[in-house]
Amino acid sequence: MAAPCGSRCPVLELLGDHTFRTVCLGTGLIGATSGALGCFSYLRRQALIGDVVSHASLLGIVGAFAISALIAGTGTKAIVVLIPGALVAGVLALLLTRAITSRTRVKEDAALGVMLAVFFGTGILLLRVVQRSPRISGHAGLEDYVFGLAAALTQGDLLLIAVLGALAIATMILLWGALKLHTFDSAFAHSMGFDATRVDTILAVLQVTSIVIGIHAVGVVLMIALLVTPASAARQWTRSLRGMVILSAIFGAVSGAGGSLLSALYARAPTGPMIVLVATAIFIVSILFAPDRGILARYRSRKRRRRAVLGAGGA
Amino acid sequence: MTRASAPPALRIDGLTVAYESDPVLWDIDLELPAGCIMGVVGPNGAGKSTLLLSTLGLLPPLAGRVEVFGQPLERVRHRVAYVPQRRSVDWDFPATVMDVVLMGTYGRLGWFRRPGKTQRAEAMAALELVEMVEQADSQISELSGGQQQRIFLARAFVQHADLLMMDEPFAGVDAKTERAIVRLLHGLRDEGKTLLVVHHDLATVPEYFDQVALLNRKIVACGPVGRTFTDAHVERTYGGSVRVPVPRA
Numbered sequence: 001m002a003a004p005c006g007s008r009c010p011v012l013e014l015l016g017d018h019t020f021r022t023v024c025l026g027t028g029l030i031g032a033t034s035g036a037l038g039c040f041s042y043l044r045r046q047a048l049i050g051d052v053v054s055h056a057s058l059l060g061i062v063g064a065f066a067i068s069a070l071i072a073g074t075g076t077k078a079i080v081v082l083i084p085g086a087l088v089a090g091v092l093a094l095l096l097t098r099a100i101t102s103r104t105r106v107k108e109d110a111a112l113g114v115m116l117a118v119f120f121g122t123g124i125l126l127l128r129v130v131q132r133s134p135r136i137s138g139h140a141g142l143e144d145y146v147f148g149l150a151a152a153l154t155q156g157d158l159l160l161i162a163v164l165g166a167l168a169i170a171t172m173i174l175l176w177g178a179l180k181l182h183t184f185d186s187a188f189a190h191s192m193g194f195d196a197t198r199v200d201t202i203l204a205v206l207q208v209t210s211i212v213i214g215i216h217a218v219g220v221v222l223m224i225a226l227l228v229t230p231a232s233a234a235r236q237w238t239r240s241l242r243g244m245v246i247l248s249a250i251f252g253a254v255s256g257a258g259g260s261l262l263s264a265l266y267a268r269a270p271t272g273p274m275i276v277l278v279a280t281a282i283f284i285v286s287i288l289f290a291p292d293r294g295i296l297a298r299y300r301s302r303k304r305r306r307r308a309v310l311g312a313g314g315a
Numbered sequence: 316m317t318r319a320s321a322p323p324a325l326r327i328d329g330l331t332v333a334y335e336s337d338p339v340l341w342d343i344d345l346e347l348p349a350g351c352i353m354g355v356v357g358p359n360g361a362g363k364s365t366l367l368l369s370t371l372g373l374l375p376p377l378a379g380r381v382e383v384f385g386q387p388l389e390r391v392r393h394r395v396a397y398v399p400q401r402r403s404v405d406w407d408f409p410a411t412v413m414d415v416v417l418m419g420t421y422g423r424l425g426w427f428r429r430p431g432k433t434q435r436a437e438a439m440a441a442l443e444l445v446e447m448v449e450q451a452d453s454q455i456s457e458l459s460g461g462q463q464q465r466i467f468l469a470r471a472f473v474q475h476a477d478l479l480m481m482d483e484p485f486a487g488v489d490a491k492t493e494r495a496i497v498r499l500l501h502g503l504r505d506e507g508k509t510l511l512v513v514h515h516d517l518a519t520v521p522e523y524f525d526q527v528a529l530l531n532r533k534i535v536a537c538g539p540v541g542r543t544f545t546d547a548h549v550e551r552t553y554g555g556s557v558r559v560p561v562p563r564a
Contacts, residue, residue, distance in 0.1 A: 043408060177421050177429060184418070185404045191371045191397035192422030192474075235409065239454055244409050 014264055019151070023217070023264070026153045026161050027256035027275065030214040033165040034223070035230035035252020037172065037210045039245045040203055042231035043183050047224070048109070052097055052116045053090040054211045054223035058123035060089025061145050061215070062130060069136040077141060079157050083164075083212055090208040093119050120220070148219025148272035150260045161213045168209045171202070172245075179203060180241055217260075219272035226252055229279040236290035255279035322385030324349040324478045324509035325370070330379030332362070332369045339365045341533050343379065349477075352500060352510040353526035354540075356517060358553050361531045363513040364400065367480050371397055383478060393422055396476035400483050401463045406455050412466050413451045416441055419473035434473070441469035444499065461492035468499065479503065481512045497523055520544055 014020045041047050064085025069075030093115050100111040124146075130139050144152055153161075172179060181189040182199040190196040207227070214223050234248035259275030266274075288295050323346045330343040340362045347353050355363050368374045370381050372388055383391045396419070416438040417430045424430060430438075442448045445465040450458070458466070464484055471479055484500075485493045500510055500523075514520065520527055520540060527544050529535040529552040536548040 043405070045405075175426060177424065178426055181418050181421050184408050184410065184415070185399065187368070187371075187373055187399050187403065188397055188418070188470075189421075190373050191392075191395065193392050194421070194426075196373070238409050240411070240414065241409050 010265055011261070014261065020260075020264055022155060022158050023150045023153050023260050023271075024257045026158045027150050027217050027260045027271065028253040029158075029161050029165050029256070030210075030217055031226055031230070031252030031254070031256025031275070032249040033168055033252070034210040034214055034226040035234075035255075036169060036245050036249040037207050038227040038231040038252070039234065039241070039248050040179060040183050041207060041227060042235065043241075047228045047231075048112050049094060049097060050207060050211060050227040051224040052093050052112050052119070053208055054215060054220045054227075055116050056093030056119035056123070057086035057090045057212055057215050058145055058220045059119050059126060060085035060087065060123075062123055062126045062142060063089065065139065065142060066126065066130050066136065069130070069138070075130070075136055075138045077138065079160055079216070082216075083160065086212040086215060087208060089119065089123075090212060091204070094204055094208065123220075144219075145215055146219055147221060147270045148215070148217055148223075148275075150217040150263065150271035153217055157216065164209055164213050168206045171206060175199075175202065183241075217271055218256075218275055219270070222272035222276050225272075225276040225279050226255065229276075229283050230255060233279075233283040233286035236286040236293045251279070251282050255282065321349055322382070323347055324351075324384060325511060326382045326385075327370065328380045328382075330366075330369060330381065331377045332365055332374055333377055338377070339532065340369065340376075343530075343534055345528055345534060345537055347509060347511060347526065349384070349509050350504065350507050351526045352504045352512065352524050353528060354512050354514040354520050354524035355528045355530055356514050356520060356552070357530035357535075361552075363530055364482050366530065367397070367482055367511070367513060371395070371480065393474075394477045396471040396474040396479045398467050398471045398479065398481040398484060401460065401467060401486065403482075406458065406463060408455060410455050411452050412442070412447060412455060412458070413438060415455055415466050416469045416473060419470040422474060437473045438469070441472040442466075444472060445469045446495070461488040464488050464492065464496065468496065476508070478509045478511070481510065483513050483515065485514070485516070517549065 038047075038050070041050050061082045064082050065075045065077060067085075068081050097111050097115045100106050100115070101108045106114075127142060127146075130136050130142065141149075141152060178189065178194045178199055179202075181192075182194060182196065182203070186196045186199070189199065211223055211227065214226060218226060230248040230251035231244070233251050234244045238244040238247055255275050255278040258278040260271050262278065263269045263271045263274040286294070289297075291297050325345070325347040327343050327345040330340060331338055332340040343366065355366060357363055365374060369376045370388075381388055383395060388395070413435070417434055419441070420430050420434040420437065424434070439448065439451065442451055445468055447462065447465050447469065450462065455463070455466070468484065471481075484496055488496070500512070504510060504525075512524070514523070521544060524540055526538065527540045528537040529543070529548050531552045535552045536543045536545075
């Protein structure tokens, strides 16, 4: 496939490459999942909790690796071992943040900051300990979870991402009414029998899942970009929750796949930052040019209104 | 006493609620006969909203019991509609007026079913009642305060509930809308529904309500307006400086 194109068409050459297709598909799926579920975080003004969860998952990743090393002698980086670790740490960080906000008088932004720092700091520390320990082998590549390395995605990773992502999206579609109602008006939803704690927990599990499947490719530091940026961009263009979620999933998929393409093309730059660049480009176009909500549209309608008012007064 | 006939629409026994350590509501007893409209009044921080929230099970009480139509709330949830404060939600949510009114049907539909033609027709009928049919496809972010309150009412109407609990339905709406809403509420009462309304304007209490509960962390007095809404009770509720206002001419 790649032969007739030669080195003059790097994009086509890449698309013919099996490894690259795996990577592109993987990051696209990750982007679509977190883009869709990120809408609920955005609308509930809980975007930053996602950042805490993704930073916290590093501790879970390294912790799961260290435990496997202690048990088996040599550590495993199999995603089926690391992802449960990330899930546990992510959920723990989420619950702790909630507990601090609801049980103490610490404000939410401060609680988020504290939890993010504690979990990420401990994660980095444990990573160093594992890397320096002469008794633990097989830790090479563990550091890729910090900034992400989509090139490291294997067929097995892709399968797991696809299965977990599909499960999360299917659950979202199945419980659509309850999730929508709870996001708009949780007290009203509760009064009709959609228990607020239960729906909250379901949403949290879905969001943690969408984060955890992405951290290897995107990195814990920048995963927040796929959770928040596509949703913020999609909100600009849409007038219904359904439209927002679909568009945000598309924006997320384009950011993920486009970011890995760019990172493969240009000097093997880390994937995370490239994905962020694509997502941000979509975001900037959206806040500038979206009809109704875009900056330009609002500027124009303000000018029109002013002219109408002044015209009426002058005539 | 009408104990022999139908049970009261709402009966609260010894309800005590605390957020942290200080009780917000203390030993509340309240009985709301079916087919009445009751106003709940009291100063800021008296626990009026908390009373609604804990009655609906949104805030677990420390002690006490709530019965709706003689049964525990869980058994009769579908007979109760809650209208939260308009300001409690973010109106910059991507949804149309129709979307929000349809939400009132979700309780009957349950976790998995979606609203269909029947539900849309019901929502349209409710929008007609609140005179918002023309705005059915408008974005909710474009509505005025009065219009927001109207669609919250429409959302409660499609629940076909027998007991409606409303938190300050007149807050921030203009006089015309307020009169329209009062007419709707009285219409519901005349159909045999029961209404519990958190309210803050003492001057309109005798005109709007048949029953009143004066609340300041405890129930100061509760019963028919004529007998209950007295200078002495209002003074005890608001701390001396407030009396029953002279009705506006």
